[in-house]
Amino acid sequence: MTSVYIPEMARLVGVEQMTATEKLFTIELPNGRSLGHDPGQFVMASVMGVGEAPVSVSSSPSRSNGVFELCVRQVGDVTNALHGMEPGGWIGVRGPFGNGFPVEKMRGKDLLFAPGGLGLAPLRSLINQVLDERGAFGRVIILCGARRPQELLFRDEVDEWVARDDVECLVTVDRGDDTWDGHVGVITTLFHQISVNPRNTVAATVGPPIMYRFVLMELLGKGIPESQIYLSLERRMRCGVGKCGHCQIHDLCCCQEGPVLTYAQSKGVEEAL
């Protein structure tokens, strides 16, 4: 039996510095095979000799071209090592694992995306998938926040979303600077600028734990049902396949039943948010 814990070595074909602490890695699996992921799923990424860490896939399945992208913040041992790598290097990959966002349930609905900071990394996969099938969905609203202008990820793509007529995209930063002439304020300050038809709206939000509390209040305040609000949770994971126990939240195994959960599932679980 082949062990599920053995990573496949994949070629790093692109490295782009996105911010002071985030890089975008473009990875090519052997023989041009596609990763076959759903938006919201993650891979276990290895730097052999250092270790392995879970990372959400940032590229859309609709734009695979034989490669996939990981947007990684330099924050721990494995991500530090990743940040030291250059194109041509090798990354161990296992997965994709976990559940993704329920794209099927989103068809025909108005969509509200609320990415905060690095939360844009997994949501970008979903947003681009939706935009590549734009006609299958209702309104597409994107409320995007970052702490400072230079921390805003995927700047070019976000600018495109802002420019599109068929996307309502608002961007804010917590603190502006000389280069920033856009909206200033935390992400929740964008919510009063839009109105939604709550019954027909599906929301997806990803960001740091502190952000969830406030964004969820806004989403619920707009009347969006708890079962139509999706979020993705970050957890320590050592196996990705429901064995090692690290990612368990109350009775949920995050790597299998998550990382995408509805608010209805995670509400009231003090360890969840």
Next chain:
Amino acid sequence: MSLMVLNKGAVGPLIEALMADYRVVGPQAKGPQFAFGTLTDPAQMRLDYNTTILPPKKVLQPQQERLASYSLGGKPSVEQIIEATPTVLFGIHTCDLHAVQLLDKAFSEEYPDAHYLARRDQTILVSLECLEPCDEHSFCKSMGTLTAGEGYDLHLTDLGLAYAVDVATEAGAQILSDYGSASEAGDGDVRRLNDVLGAKWPRFTYRLEFDAAELPALLSTAYDHPLWQELGDRCLACGSCTNVCPTCYCFNVYDETNMALTEGERVRRWDSCQLDEFARVAGGENFREARAARQRHRFMRKGRYIFEKFGELGCVGCGRCIRACVADINIVDGFNAIQRSA
């Protein structure tokens, strides 16, 4: 399959014969306690043991095992490592046997664990019926693990001068006929066995004040119970309870590279949800920071989560966590306290 009888004098020769072809692991004295270990002499086996410090999970899921070897430089190569040796696990009590069946489920479902399953495949289980309680901490009778009807290859019951041997599998029958000298049980043996099994029950007491089957439902309403804070205030977060638990299987994974940074091994080791860093992510957020929340997590896993996932309770009543706790945290007392306040 069949019931055989093995004279006590024939156990030593059986073990000796098995040792030629198998790693034979059995209970041995370790200071004033007992521990499972590889036998180098049949005389080391102590089938009169009460309980062992660590459960037999250490044979099926070792404290440390290698998952893969790798070489660095250029394109790293990764080779999987399966550590499995033909093994006879001899003399495990029925609480631990139930725990092994739970580990089997945990490592088989959805994504099968090749490392565990290869080891399990090569392991023959010889279990032993308990006729006396280990000590005041065991609560197997409450957890329904005081006996076992399945899960073993051979099952021994002490009849005095001989063991009754329930032969449950082909593999069990094979080692008994190839390495031992057992005879078929006669009517008298069956009567004696039934007498022995019937006589043992009154010696054990129920320690849970309610039916264990009620645990999952009971705990589903106890998430905010004041008990957790009480336990958290006493817990030293040492992880002893999970280390000695026969059904705790959480692990961590490490890369260990040689000094020349040319090659290394990816290994896994037991880990514990009671340790501070267990649920901490790289960015620093710790999702189960309070000791109260960590104790709750352990109780919930034993009494509820595992049941919801595999249909069996995660506690087999062996009492090891109670014996091992330096802060006198007692899982039976905890369950009873929750039930009393429900």
